[in-house]
Amino acid sequence: MRRLPAVTGLDPDLPLLVRTAPGDVPGWDAVSAAFRAHADAGAHVLDDPVWADATVAEVVAALRADEERVVVLLADEVTLRDPSHPLLAATLVTREDCEDDEEYAAHVEFGAAFRVTPAAAHDVHANLVIANLGFEEFAAWAADAADGVLRGAP
Numbered sequence: 033m034r035r036l037p038a039v040t041g042l043d044p045d046l047p048l049l050v051r052t053a054p055g056d057v058p059g060w061d062a063v064s065a066a067f068r069a070h071a072d073a074g075a076h077v078l079d080d081p082v083w084a085d086a087t088v089a090e091v092v093a094a095l096r097a098d099e100e101r102v103v104v105l106l107a108d109e110v111t112l113r114d115p116s117h118p119l120l121a122a123t124l125v126t127r128e129d130c131e132d133d134e135e136y137a138a139h140v141e142f143g144a145a146f147r148v149t150p151a152a153a154h155d156v157h158a159n160l161v162i163a164n165l166g167f168e169e170f171a172a173w174a175a176d177a178a179d180g181v182l183r184g185a186p
Contacts, residue, residue: 036086036094039078044100047157048076049119050091051107054084059112066117066150067105075154088122088145095124102160103167105153118147118181121156123167142171147181155184 042048049067051060064077083091088106095104106120122145130136148156148170159165165185174182 033087033090033093036090037082038097039095040098042076042098042101043074044098044102045161046074046076047071047103047105047154048078048095048101049105049107049153050078050083050086051080052083052086052091053107053109053112054081056112059117060107063107063111063117063119063150067107067119067153070151070154072154088120092122092124096126098124103157105148105157110147116149116181118149119153120145121148121153121170121182125167139166139168140171141168142175146171146174148174149181149183152182152184156182159185 053060060079064079067077068075091104091106095101101124104122104124106122108120111117111119123139125139127133127136130139156170160167170182173186174180177183
């Protein structure tokens with residue numbers, strides 16, 4: 033696993049989108065435009081070649097120093113290729129953040145990442161920040177979707 037630069041100091045109340053898919057400028061332009069169109073309060077976007085082809089684990093490791101952030105959104109190859117541009121929402125909560133194995137297992141029962149449309153990503157982030165809903169709830173809703181993509185809370 034390669035080591036990426038630590039990301040700290042960004043407002044954790046704003047969603048963070050990291051581009052991990054290099055190339056495909058038109059695809060990235062469409063994704064970033066769709067994401068920013070729903071960023072009423074703002075957002076952070078990391079679009080730097082250093083993140084090219086980074087795995088979810090590498091991105092999560094780079095963001096672990098930011099203790100306030102609970103989720104990161106990735107624009108990977110699937111995001112750029114799929115017409116609905118589903119982002120990959122990955123939890124930053126680890127086993128060490130939980131009281132026990134049972135709590136962590138419940139948190140990732142439906143996986144440590146799920147797909148979400150750019151339009152719904154901001155609601156996911158906002159609800160996670162204020163602890164209105166848990167990551168596992170969003171992941172379960174995505175798992176229930178026919179195509180595995182969360183388009184909003186049911």
